[in-house]
Amino acid sequence: MMRLCPESLWDSLAAADDSATFFQTPAWHRLAARYYRAESAPLLFDFAGGPACLPLLRDRRWGRARYFSPFGTYTAVVCPRALAPHEKAEIEATLKPLNLHLASSPFTRNAVSVGTPTLSRTQILNLVDFDPGQPMRGWSPDPRRKVRMAREAAVRVRFATSADDWRAYFAVYEKSMRRWGPRASSTYPESLFTLLRTLPETSMRLWLAEHEGRIVAGYIAFYHNRHACIWHGASDPDFFKLGAVQLLYHDMSAHAAEAGYPVFDLLGSGGNASLEAYKAGFGATTKVYQGSLNRTGVVGALAAMRARLAQKRRQEPPR
Numbered sequence: 001m002m003r004l005c006p007e008s009l010w011d012s013l014a015a016a017d018d019s020a021t022f023f024q025t026p027a028w029h030r031l032a033a034r035y036y037r038a039e040s041a042p043l044l045f046d047f048a049g050g051p052a053c054l055p056l057l058r059d060r061r062w063g064r065a066r067y068f069s070p071f072g073t074y075t076a077v078v079c080p081r082a083l084a085p086h087e088k089a090e091i092e093a094t095l096k097p098l099n100l101h102l103a104s105s106p107f108t109r110n111a112v113s114v115g116t117p118t119l120s121r122t123q124i125l126n127l128v129d130f131d132p133g134q135p136m137r138g139w140s141p142d143p144r145r146k147v148r149m150a151r152e153a154a155v156r157v158r159f160a161t162s163a164d165d166w167r168a169y170f171a172v173y174e175k176s177m178r179r180w181g182p183r184a185s186s187t188y189p190e191s192l193f194t195l196l197r198t199l200p201e202t203s204m205r206l207w208l209a210e211h212e213g214r215i216v217a218g219y220i221a222f223y224h225n226r227h228a229c230i231w232h233g234a235s236d237p238d239f240f241k242l243g244a245v246q247l248l249y250h251d252m253s254a255h256a257a258e259a260g261y262p263v264f265d266l267l268g269s270g271g272n273a274s275l276e277a278y279k280a281g282f283g284a285t286t287k288v289y290q291g292s293l294n295r296t297g298v299v300g301a302l303a304a305m306r307a308r309l310a311q312k313r314r315q316e317p318p319r
Contacts, residue, residue, distance in 0.1 A: 005044035022224035032070030074105035115294025130257035138283030150243030160206035173234035209244035229265035
């Protein structure tokens with residue numbers, strides 16, 4: 001029988017596991033549960049060597065429970081030690097009957113898989129050898145030039161400090177979404193950003209680039225244990241040539257390095273090759289990791305039917 005992990009234990013495991021990210025903490029799942037109108041479902045596994053927790057969200061689809069990783073963010077076992085093969089096998093056996101989308105994490109030491117493997121990509125800045133005297137070492141010439149341009153234009157980078165700052169950032173986000181149009185991989189309502197504002201500053205920062213009193217770009221960054229990352233960003237297309245985004249990357253990565261984070265994770269690019277190449281210009285390297293998708297019952301049958309129809313359409317000759 002599956003048991004849910006008490007939040008206090010889950011929180012302590014996430015703090016003790018140096019491979020865990022903010023996306024595996026109770027704070028992130030509480031926020032996500034409110035957004036999805038789902039419930040938090042951190043699965044507890046009691047082992048002789050100590051407990052492990054797999055944090056998930058749970059809702060209902062087609063009359064069955066669905067377990068998933070909120071926003072597609074990293075979700076992997078939280079445990080401060082390497083699990084034995086038989087312990088991983090026990091976790092996978094527990095997951096096998098579930099309708100489950102497990103994003104996993106490129107940093108986990110305890111990867112588990114069930115169902116169909118899925119591959120994801122993220123891009124990472126290695127900060128272990130960060131040199132404060134040469135913060136743009138490894139960057140391509142163009143982003144270096146843009147940082148100089150931003151400084152010459154007196155662009156200011158700072159943290160958000162008020163509700164007005166968040167509203168200004170959301171206005172930039174709406175403008176950028178109008179530019180992307182149907183190409184946007186996801187869109188979020190202002191209510192989500194209202195929830196994000198409730199997170200503690202030790203875990204989350206909204207970075208802003210300001211020019212002549214106007215917010216022109218920003219990023220939401222998360223921090224936990226040894227992992228710093230940017231999760232969401234927006235830039236006013238009218239100010240692309242200003243270099244504000246490049247200056248934000250410069251200051252955010254330098255801040256993460258000074259705070260002792262060994263990596264600054266830029267997260268995936270949603271399959272957008274040009275965006276991945278853009279991040280590579282900052283010295284980012286791509287890391288591939290495996291998640292899994294498990295579908296059972298009616299949900300599984302419908303998913304299989306959709307896959308067969310999609311395959312049939314691909315095989316049909318063009319008209």
